Amino acid sequence: MPQTSPCRFRHAALIGKYQAHGIRAVLEDVANILIRAGLEVSLEKDTALNTGMTDYGALCLNEIGKQCDVAVVVGGDGTMLATARELARFNMPLIGINQGRLGFITDVPFKDIHTALPLILSGEYEEEHRAxxxxxxxxxxxxxxxxxxxxxxxxxxxxxxxxxxxxxxxxxxxxxxxxxxxxxxxxxxxxxxxxxxxxxxxxxxxxxxxxxxxxxxxxxxxxxxxxxxxxxxxxxxxxxxxxxxxxxxxxxxxxxxxxxxxxxxxxxxxxxHTIRFLHPKGWNYYATLRRKLRWNEGVA
CATH class of the missing domain: 2.60.200.30 (Probable inorganic polyphosphate/atp-NAD kinase; domain 2)
Structure with a gap:
């Protein structure tokens, strides 16, 4: 794992698409990364209830907005949209871990979380605001x-x-x-x-x-x-x-x-209100379009 600077955040909310098969193991993996980075971790209440994860505090979205300073969303774009609508009024930055299909706004692949997530947490990210x-x-x-x-x-x-x-x-x-x-x-x-x-x-x-x-x-x-x-x-x-x-x-x-x-x-x-997304360093919108819409097919 790469050496990173001290964590920029204090208290992370972890929100997951709890209906997805095998999501508990994914959430446990993400939670461990957050803890190793020095963050306090709280699960969104429905995520905790439906996965049976009891080792962390459970908060509703309104409580997350008041008590946490970053939210990590594990799922697809639908999960991120539902979360972002509720947390926008708190101006909270959001990190998306993609467990869905397209992933236009949940753009950190799960396979990359052990390298990408610690870097983002240490401040190496591209911040984007969406209307x-x-x-x-x-x-x-x-x-x-x-x-x-x-x-x-x-x-x-x-x-x-x-x-x-x-x-x-x-x-x-x-x-x-x-x-x-x-x-x-x-x-x-x-x-x-x-x-x-x-x-x-x-x-x-x-x-x-x-x-x-x-x-x-x-x-x-x-x-x-x-x-x-x-x-x-x-x-x-x-x-x-x-x-x-x-x-x-x-x-x-x-x-x-x-x-x-x-x-x-x-x-x-x-x-x-606007939405704050934190992307991995080097992220750009055009690369996302090429990858998700397959515009790069046939390109050497």
Missing amino acids: MLSGSVQRLNRNGGYETIYEGFAINEVLVSRGGTASMIELRVEIDGQFLTNYRADGLIVASPTGSSAYSLSAGGPVLHPGISGWVVVPIAPHTLTNRPIVVPDSGTITIDIVAGRDASMNFDMQGLASLLHGDRVTVRRSR
């Missing part, structure tokens, strides 16, 4: 005004979509009060640069570098083929009105489902 989306649903009240009935945060995307058996929906979209268009489609994605390589990419949207201050607005299977994805500044507000269609819904990173009615208004803007 988050803040979304809400407003509904008309009896006085003719709008009141907020649902709010949430997303790292990848806010999605407005039709019901499972319904026909396409019609959505009126404004950017900072300026009318853009009416979409008749299966749905509409508002994705961050982080989310541009997720559902948005599958729906035909472009990949945005995380350093770009913008959102990508992507219609899903639009009725009008000239309704194409558009990149807009993330400094303003996107407003989506439900004009027509049954059983429409809204969700955040495929979580937090909210049912929508005709006349409901969805607003999306940049959250005041």
Whole structure:
């Protein structure tokens, strides 16, 4: 194991995809690395409960945000997304150990943890800040005004979509009060640069570098083929009105489902919180794209 400087952190939270086969042994291995680096270790409460690991303290995510100064997330991007949404308000740095398939944001391979993790803990890392989306649903009240009935945060995307058996929906979209268009489609994605390589990419949207201050607005299977994805500044507000269609819904990173009615208004803007990722030294976004999207196939 390489010689490293003293640990930059004091108290680490360990969070795992506890449904994964063999995850306990992986978590034990990571915990031992953290302890050898001089950190106090606490497990996220559900991780501890479902793995039977009782040698460490157990904290809920809110307690982790208040008591720990770094979080190590073992799993796939879904596990990281769920954790990051809850810990963003605490400005806590996150380290992702990849036990999933793609691993765009959980980018330390498990096979490398004995070399990469001690180096990161000692301060040899690339720190990256990612923007988050803040979304809400407003509904008309009896006085003719709008009141907020649902709010949430997303790292990848806010999605407005039709019901499972319904026909396409019609959505009126404004950017900072300026009318853009009416979409008749299966749905509409508002994705961050982080989310541009997720559902948005599958729906035909472009990949945005995380350093770009913008959102990508992507219609899903639009009725009008000239309704194409558009990149807009993330400094303003996107407003989506439900004009027509049954059983429409809204969700955040495929979580937090909210049912929508005709006349409901969805607003999306940049959250005041950001996500802090710690990557191994030398990490860069383009290498991640080449590796995960297999852009380097056939390259000598």
